[in-house]
Amino acid sequence: MRVALFATCVNDAxxxxxxxxxxxxxxxxxxxxxxxxxxxxxxxPQYNTGYRRQTEPLVRRMARAFDGxxxxxxxxxxxxxxxxxxxxxxxAKARTEGRGEEPAVAAASLTxxxxxxxxxxxxVLGVTDVGAYFPHxxxxxxxxxxxxxxxxxxxxxALLRAVEGLELVELPGAEECCGFGGTFAVKNPDVSTAMxxxxxxxxxxxxxxxxxxxxxxxxxxxxxxxxxQNRGRGDAPLRTVHLAEILASTxxxxxxxx
Amino acid sequence: xxxxxxxxxxxxxxxxxxxxxxxxxRANLRHATRTIRDKRARAVGELDDWALLREAGKRIKDHTLxxxxxxxxxxxxxxxxxxxxxxxxxxxxxxxxIVASLVHATGETEVVKVKxxxxxxxxxxxxxxAEAINAYETxxxxxxxxxxxxxxxxxxxxxxHRNRGEIRDIFRAQMGRWGRPAPQGLTDRPADLAExxxxxxxxxxxxxxxxxxxxxxxxxxxxxxVVVESEGNGRMCLTLPETLISVVGIEKVLPTWxxxxxxxxxxxxxxxxxxxxxxxxxxxGTTTGDGPRDFHLVLLDNGRTDTLADEIxxxxxxxxxxxxxxxxxxxxxxxxxxxxxxxxxxxxxAVLTPQLRGTTSxxxxxxxxxxxxxxxxxxxxxxxxxxxxxxxxxxxxxxxQPGHGAERAAMKAAAWLFDHPAALAAxxxxxxxxxxxLPRTLPLGPAKAWTDSRDLPELPAxxxxxxxxxxxxxxxxxxx
Numbered sequence: 001m002r003v004a005l006f007a008t009c010v011n012d013a014x015x016x017x018x019x020x021x022x023x024x025x026x027x028x029x030x031x032x033x034x035x036x037x038x039x040x041x042x043x044x045p046q047y048n049t050g051y052r053r054q055t056e057p058l059v060r061r062m063a064r065a066f067d068g069x070x071x072x073x074x075x076x077x078x079x080x081x082x083x084x085x086x087x088x089x090x091x092a093k094a095r096t097e098g099r100g101e102e103p104a105v106a107a108a109s110l111t112x113x114x115x116x117x118x119x120x121x122x123x124v125l126g127v128t129d130v131g132a133y134f135p136h137x138x139x140x141x142x143x144x145x146x147x148x149x150x151x152x153x154x155x156x157x158a159l160l161r162a163v164e165g166l167e168l169v170e171l172p173g174a175e176e177c178c179g180f181g182g183t184f185a186v187k188n189p190d191v192s193t194a195m196x197x198x199x200x201x202x203x204x205x206x207x208x209x210x211x212x213x214x215x216x217x218x219x220x221x222x223x224x225x226x227x228x229q230n231r232g233r234g235d236a237p238l239r240t241v242h243l244a245e246i247l248a249s250t251x252x253x254x255x256x257x258x
Numbered sequence: 259x260x261x262x263x264x265x266x267x268x269x270x271x272x273x274x275x276x277x278x279x280x281x282x283x284r285a286n287l288r289h290a291t292r293t294i295r296d297k298r299a300r301a302v303g304e305l306d307d308w309a310l311l312r313e314a315g316k317r318i319k320d321h322t323l324x325x326x327x328x329x330x331x332x333x334x335x336x337x338x339x340x341x342x343x344x345x346x347x348x349x350x351x352x353x354x355x356i357v358a359s360l361v362h363a364t365g366e367t368e369v370v371k372v373k374x375x376x377x378x379x380x381x382x383x384x385x386x387x388a389e390a391i392n393a394y395e396t397x398x399x400x401x402x403x404x405x406x407x408x409x410x411x412x413x414x415x416x417x418x419h420r421n422r423g424e425i426r427d428i429f430r431a432q433m434g435r436w437g438r439p440a441p442q443g444l445t446d447r448p449a450d451l452a453e454x455x456x457x458x459x460x461x462x463x464x465x466x467x468x469x470x471x472x473x474x475x476x477x478x479x480x481x482x483x484v485v486v487e488s489e490g491n492g493r494m495c496l497t498l499p500e501t502l503i504s505v506v507g508i509e510k511v512l513p514t515w516x517x518x519x520x521x522x523x524x525x526x527x528x529x530x531x532x533x534x535x536x537x538x539x540x541x542x543g544t545t546t547g548d549g550p551r552d553f554h555l556v557l558l559d560n561g562r563t564d565t566l567a568d569e570i571x572x573x574x575x576x577x578x579x580x581x582x583x584x585x586x587x588x589x590x591x592x593x594x595x596x597x598x599x600x601x602x603x604x605x606x607x608a609v610l611t612p613q614l615r616g617t618t619s620x621x622x623x624x625x626x627x628x629x630x631x632x633x634x635x636x637x638x639x640x641x642x643x644x645x646x647x648x649x650x651x652x653x654x655x656x657x658x659q660p661g662h663g664a665e666r667a668a669m670k671a672a673a674w675l676f677d678h679p680a681a682l683a684a685x686x687x688x689x690x691x692x693x694x695x696l697p698r699t700l701p702l703g704p705a706k707a708w709t710d711s712r713d714l715p716e717l718p719a720x721x722x723x724x725x726x727x728x729x730x731x732x733x734x735x736x737x738x
Contacts, residue, residue, distance in 0.1 A: 007722050009676065013686045014715050016722035023729065035290040035726045040676035046669050048631060050653030061677055089647075144632035177588045181630025186704035188628060190275040193423040194592040195283075195630070224712030 002032045003162075004066050006074035006114065008216075009041035015216045021248035022075045022117060028248075029121075029130060038065040044082040047090070050182045056094055056103050061088055063106030071124065072114045075244040077146025077215045080116040085149050087111050116146060117153040117244055119212060128158040133251040135165035139208040141199065141222075143215035144177050156214055156243055163246060169206040173198070180221035183200045204238055215242040262409050263381060265603055267599030267626040274593035283419055283594055290418045291585045297531035298582055298638070305527070315524050318517045319509075319576035323566060329478040329511045330557065336481025340543020342553040347505075349560050354385035356556050357470065357503055361391050364501050364552075366468045372485060372492040373397030374472030375413060376505045376558055378601035379614070382470065388510050393470065394436070394462050395490040398455050405432040411595025411603060413581040414529055419594055422446035433458050459491060469495040469550070474504045474578065475521060475666040476555075479514045482542040483555070486525060486535045496539045502550035507558050509566075509575040521578060524640040528580035561614035570651040576641040581606075583635035583645065589628060598625065605635035611646040617656050626652035686721035693717035 003026060007019040026033050042062060043055030062083070066072045074080055085185050088111060091104030121127055140160060146152040179185070179195025186192075200222060203211040211226075213219045219240040230237045241255070249255035267273065277283055322329055347353035363367060369386070371377065371393050383393040384406075395404040402417040403410050406428040410416030417425070426446040433440045438458045444450060450625050471492065475484040477496050483504055485492050496502060512518055526535040544553050566572050583715045584590045584604030595603035599621035600611040608625040617623045635645040657666065675682050693716070699709040708714065 009682075012717045012722040013689065014717060016718050016720070016725055019722040020725055020729075023726075027733070035723075035730075037723065038679055040679055040682055043673070043676070048650055048653070048656030049665070049669060050626075050650065050655075051666065051669040051673070052650075052654055054669055057677045058673065130566075143636075144630070148633040148637055175634075177628060177630050177632035177634070179588070181632070183704075184627065184630045186707035188274060188589070189707040189710060190271065190278045191589050191592050191628075192630070194278045195588050196712075220715050221341055221712060224708070224715065227713040228711065255578075 001030070001071070002034065003071040003073050003120070004034045004036055004069035006039055006042075006062075006066065006072050006079065007035065008074055008076045008079045010216050010220065011075065012087060014220065015242070018075045018216050018244045020244035021242065021244040022073070024140055024253075025130060025244060026250040027074065028250075029125060029127070036065040036069075036071070042079045042082045044086075046080060047082065047086055049101070052093065054091055056099070057062070059090055059103050059110075060106050063110045063204060070113060071120060072110070073117055073120045074114065075117045075242060076217070077116050077143050077150055077152065078217055080114055080119075081145035081149035083114045084111055094113075116150055116152065116214070117195065118152055118159060119150070121159060122155045129162035129246050130159065132163040132247045132249055133165050134163050134246045134249045134255060136210050137167045137169060137206075137208045138210045138212050138241075138246065139169045139171040139203055139206045140174070141171055141178060141203070141211060141213045142174055143213055143218045145173060146177070146214055148201065159243070159247060160212065166246070169208050171206060171211075172202045174202075175255075178218045178222055180218045182217070185221055192221070193225065196221055200225055200229065200238070209238065210241045211238055212216065212241055212243055212246060216242055261700050262407060263384060264599050264601070267596075267621045269620045270593070270597050270599070270628040271624060273597035273599070273621075274589075274628070277594040277597055277658055278592050280594075282421070284592065286419055286421050287591050289382075290415065291591050294415075294531060295585045298528060298585065301527040301531040301533065302638075304533070305523075310489060311520060311523055312640055312642055314520045315578075315640055316576060318520060322511060322513060322517075323509065323572060323575055326508065326511070326566065329513055330508055332478040333476055333481055333511050334557075336478065337543055337553075337555050338481075340481050341545075342481070342543040342555055345556045347556050347560070347652060348378035353380050353505055353556050353558050353560070354382055357382060357505065358386055358389040358391065360501070360503050360554055361386065361468055362389070364468050366391075366394040366501075368394065368466065369468040369470050369503075370394050370396050370462050370466040370495045370499065371400070371495060372469065372471035372495045373400050373416075373487065374470070374505065375601060376411060376472045376507050377470060379586055380505070380558065380560060382505065393464075396459050396495055397487075398452070398489055398491070401455055401459065402428060405429065405436060407432075409596055410601055412584055413579050413602065413604070413606070414584075415581075419596070422448065422451065426725070429454050437461055440483075445631075449608065459494075463491075463494040463498055466495070466499050466503045469499040471496060471502065471504045473504050473510055474525065475518055476506060476511045477515055477518060478511050478514075480542055482515075482540050484518065485537075485539045486522070487537045487539075488532075488535055493537050493539045496541065497549050499550055499649065501552040501554075502541075503554045503556065505556045505558055507560070508562050509577075525578050525580055528578075528582040528638070528640040528723065551727050565613040568613065569614050571609070571648055573643050574606070574613060574648055576643055577606055577610065578641060579606075580640055582638040582640065586634045586638050588634070589630060590631065593628070598628070605629060605645045605649075606643070609643075609645055610654065612652050612656075615654070617659065623656050623659065626656055627649075683721070683723055686723065690717050690720055693719075
């Protein structure tokens with residue numbers, strides 16, 4: 001089966017490990033993975049900050065880049081939510097505001113084919129045991145867009161439970177937002193940080209070594225706070241790891257810090 | 259008299275910064291919102307048909323709003339036929355003038371009040387004070403706020419930011435200035451605090467000749483008004499005085515009694531997490547020998563017609579003021595209600611206030627951004643208001659206003675870069691190549707806001723694109 005990877009701009013530029021892990025995982029499962037190089041950003045930061053018109057070219061670019069692929073897989077729930085929830089809105093508004101059909105057509109063609117990684121694994125491939133090995137204690141933060149907009153439900157947990165060596169511990173207050181929220185993190189830094197601090201305190205209370213998520217934008221925020229906190233702390237550091245990295249890890253080729 | 263108003267409040271992030279550092283406020287809010295959040299989840303979870311009720315509530319409200327003119331005229335006709343008088347107020351000033359002149363006409367100089375968001379919205383108490391009329395709040399939490407010369411910080415529980423000890427101190431210090439003083443040796447036991455309020459308010463109920471209320475619902479087919487409450491203080495105000503003046507937003511109308519049935523299930527479970535609220539008072543005009551003999555309904559627009567004209571924003575008019583969205587909101591819990599600069603705090607305030615008041619003031623322009631768009635509010639809303647959708651819609655309006663030049667330029671530059679992959683790849687390579695030079699904290703603007711509390715991510719040695727180029731040439735093609 002041939003699938004296209006939508007790496008997302010954050011993973012491409014800042015956190016390539018999640019995208020690399022997604023490629024390795026999908027190839028291990030027998031997929032032929034393509035990375036159409038014309039892809040860039042889904043437009044979520046611009047759209048959610050109030051710059052809808054500036055996302056229209058990106059809607060068209062995304063549709064062109066992924067034209068012809070039956071499945072576009074991405075390790076980021078919020079980017080899928082952006083496409084699924086907001087591309088049809090952007091298209092409809094472009095039409096009513098007199099800028100033609102193209103954005104609406106682009107949105108309609110792309111939207112049903114874009115899947116979040118755990119949706120693709122569980123719903124399309126029908127697997128929860130992907131043959132991974134990760135001998136660590138892990139707690140999982142279900143990011144809001146994956147949780148509420150996509151309704152990922154138990155998919156990520158089912159995948160984690162099937163990982164050999166992994167001990168999954170429940171995160172208290174798991175469904176509460178981590179406080180990232182895109183430009184919210186810099187427009188309302190104090191509330192954002194207060195939310196992040198509570199999320200991290202909950203994660204630390206589990207005793208887990210790894211705070212796992214399926215959305216690196218949330219993890220950038222939490223990891224940034226964690227590294228600031230960890231400096232000078234005596235106890236074992238808690239770290240953030242993307243779900244794709246855990247699922248890509250095997251006994252033969254295990255995950256490592258560096 | 260309470261003189262505090264929301265005028266000149268700072269932008270949300272400024273007010274919220276102070277709240278996040280206030281340990282007592284944080285503790286009060288954390289305890290209160292989490293308790294009611296869990297109770298609501300249990301109350302809603304009892305019903306198998308909650309999703310259907312929610313859909314029905316949404317559709318009834320949408321239908322009513324689409325034919326609002328028809329139902330309001332029908333309501334006016336039925337209220338008038340039942341012996342009431344209907345007044346139309348285009349804005350807060352007009353509504354306040356109408357109420358003040360109605361009170362003056364009775365010759366009275368004090369009124370008792372049923373808890374009402376509409377009268378908070380128009381600043382009625384302050385307007386009446388300017389006309390030498392004392393307005394006494396009789397809802398327990400509104401009483402605490404009024405005695406404390408404070409502002410409400412929650413729709414359902416206006417004194418949610420206060421704990422028992424603070425309430426005892428306010429009662430001891432202030433009740434005597436307003437009427438019957440607090441009993442000697444008042445403790446902070448809830449039963450003692452309630453008894454003190456009961457004694458203080460009883461004096462007011464028995465003396466008052468005029469009451470002012472809002473309404474939760476108005477039924478067009480019969481001209482009936484409905485107030486739901488927990489304490490019974492509202493019913494005292496609605497039945498004992500000779501004159502009753504109700505100020506109600508035009509969006510509160512429902513076509514029929516059958517429609518009301520849906521909302522009497524949705525509201526208590528969402529609001530107080532009760533299957534049914536203790537007191538539901540309904541009245542239709544006036545009845546000889548029973549209740550107020552003079553009834554006035556002031557129908558309030560105050561920005562609602564403009565809101566109705568906005569295709570995305572209009573869904574906010576479905577709101578039944580349950581406050582479920584406040585109780586579940588992680589931003590509200592940490593910022594507190596006062597940071598929203600309006601009687602409507604929390605997620606619903608962030609989408610309602612900028613539509614009713616516009617986005618010209620600093621605080622109103624900041625409200626659409628007072629959310630991480632986590633969507634918890636939409637999930638619990640009993641009339642399915644897609645609050646994140648409206649927030650983003652309002653952000654667009656604010657971003658188009660003057661003063662966003664730098665942000666617009668940055669967004670435009672980012673959008674250009676993302677639409678030119680060759681330039682993007684070059685920028686990524688450049689960032690990776692110079693990553694060692696990146697400092698941990700940055701001095702200005704959004705970068706400072708990020709690095710004050712968080713490290714910047716360590717940029718990779720190479721972007722994903724570079725890895726992919728290498729990988730593509732070396733990988734073994736999987737066997738088909």
